Amino acid sequence: MSTRIVSNTIKLRLHYWNIRGRVQAVRYMLEDISYKHKNVDYKESFEPINTMMNTWAKRKADQTVSGPFRTLPILHWNDTHTFSQSLTLGELLAKKFDLYGKLTRTINDKDFLESYLNGVVSCAYTDIISNLITCLWSMIDFVDETNPSNRFSRKIPNDLKALNDLLEKSSTTFYYDQIEPTIADYFVFEAFTMARDYSKKFLPNEENRQALIKLEQVMKQRPAIANYFKKNSLSKRFTGSPKEIQYLTKLAETFK
Numbered sequence: 001m002s003t004r005i006v007s008n009t010i011k012l013r014l015h016y017w018n019i020r021g022r023v024q025a026v027r028y029m030l031e032d033i034s035y036k037h038k039n040v041d042y043k044e045s046f047e048p049i050n051t052m053m054n055t056w057a058k059r060k061a062d063q064t065v066s067g068p069f070r071t072l073p074i075l076h077w078n079d080t081h082t083f084s085q086s087l088t089l090g091e092l093l094a095k096k097f098d099l100y101g102k103l104t105r106t107i108n109d110k111d112f113l114e115s116y117l118n119g120v121v122s123c124a125y126t127d128i129i130s131n132l133i134t135c136l137w138s139m140i141d142f143v144d145e146t147n148p149s150n151r152f153s154r155k156i157p158n159d160l161k162a163l164n165d166l167l168e169k170s171s172t173t174f175y176y177d178q179i180e181p182t183i184a185d186y187f188v189f190e191a192f193t194m195a196r197d198y199s200k201k202f203l204p205n206e207e208n209r210q211a212l213i214k215l216e217q218v219m220k221q222r223p224a225i226a227n228y229f230k231k232n233s234l235s236k237r238f239t240g241s242p243k244e245i246q247y248l249t250k251l252a253e254t255f256k
Contacts, residue, residue, distance in 0.1 A: 008039065009039050009040075009041065010037070010039060010040045010041065010077070010078060011041045011076075011077070011078050011079065012030065012033075012034070012040060012041065012042040012043075012075060012076070012077060013042075013043055013044070013045065013075070013076040014026070014027070014030060014042070014043075014044040014045070014073060014074075014075050014089075015044070015045050015046075015047065015065065015072060015073060015074050015075075015076070016044070016046065016047065016072045016073040016074075017046065017047050017048075017049045017052070017072060017240060018046040018047070018048060018049055018235060018237075019049050019235050019237045019238060019239060019240060020194065020234065020235045020237065020238045020239075021073075021133070021238070021239065021240075022073075022086045022125075022129060022130065022133065023072075023073040023086045023089070024190045024194070024234075025086075025090060025124070025125070025129075025186045025187040025189070025190040025191075026073070026075075026086055026089045026090050026093065026186075027044070027228075028186045028189065028190065028219070028225055028228070029090060029093050029094075029097075029099065029183070029186050030042050030044075030093065031224040031225055031227075031228050032181075032186075032222060032224045032225065033093060033097050033099075034224070035223060035224035036097075036224075037097065047059070047065075047072060049237070049240045052240055063082070064082070067082050067083070067084035068082065068084055069084050069085070071084065071085075072084075073085075073086060073089060075089050075092075086125065087121070087122075087125055090121065090125075090183055090186070090187065091118075091121075091183070093183075094117075094182070094183035099181070099182050099183045099186075100113065100114050100117060100182060100183065101113055101117060101176065101178045101180075101182040102178065102179075104176065104177045104178075106177065107176060107177075113176065116175075116176055117175065117176065117182050117183055117184040118183075118184075120163065120166070120175055120184035120187070120188060121183055121184050121187045123159055123162070123163060124163065124184070124187035124188045124190070124191035125187055125191070127155070127156070127159045128156055128159050128160065128191040128194075128195060129187075129190065129191050129194060131152045131155065131156055132152075132156065132191075132194055132195060132198055132202070132238075133238065133239055134149050134152065135149050135152050135153070135156075135198075136198070136238050136239045136241055136244060136247070137239060137241050138150075139241075139243065139247045140152070140153055141251070141254070142199075142201050142255075153201060153202065156195060156202045157202055157203060157204045158204070160191070160192060160195060160202070160203065160204050160208075160209065160212065161204040161208045161209075163188055163191070163192075163212065164204065164208055164209050164210070164211045164212045165208075165211075167188070167211040167212065167215060168210075168211045173214055173215060173218045174215070174218075175188070181219065181222075185215060185219065186219075188212070188215065189215055189216060189219045192209070192212045192215070192216060193216060194238070198238065198248075199251055199252075199255065200255070201255060
């Protein structure tokens with residue numbers, strides 16, 4: 001970790017829609033970072049999802065709002081740098097705040113450890129979180145084989161099982177024998193809870209998710225994250241789909 005960075009005041013401003021979306025794991029990272037590092041001044045501002053159709057076309061033309069790629073999320077760093085894309089934000093925070101873990105007896109190469117953890121992050125984000133969002137927009141019913149996105153209802157439980165199996169090999173609650181959570185644990189925490197909160201149909205069998213359940217319990221005990229949930233800061237809305245609420249209500253009734 002850069003001692004120069006942590007010794008100075010750091011102003012971090014996240015801007016995203018007022019939904020869970022693709023950035024929730026980064027939110028958890030920022031909550032923990034600002035709790036641990038008292039020199040970090042972190043706040044989030046929200047783009048209202050309900051007015052997106054009427055306002056976003058004009059708003060995104062302003063790069064201070066939409067960043068270099070005209071999309072959200074963006075992270076302002078000390079009013080000097082603006083970064084975009086959820087994975088990039090997570091990787092930046094992990095590098096700057098020592099969330100790529102410590103070398104261990106079995107992994108004594110920094111690049112190897114970072115690559116192992118990034119593999120976990122990629123699976124959680126690309127194979128699970130992003131695919132869950134696709135399923136929500138496509139409104140899969142777990143039955144209709146004519147819906148191409150329905151294939152994710154079979155893939156996502158297998159991906160979660162793979163993450164569970166890998167976590168079970170660790171000597172600690174966190175991936176790769178780490179005693180504190182790394183970027184991987186934040187992203188898997190979100191992938192697992194997002195899948196569960198969407199529909200239990202996405203979960204592997206009970207015996208194949210025990211390590212993930214334990215990870216969730218431990219992450220929710222961390223003071224900053226516990227306070228986040230205590231304040232009911234987690235959005236109940238996953239996406240900007242105008243049909244999401246009706247769809248999830250119907251899905252819950254079908255599989256209750």
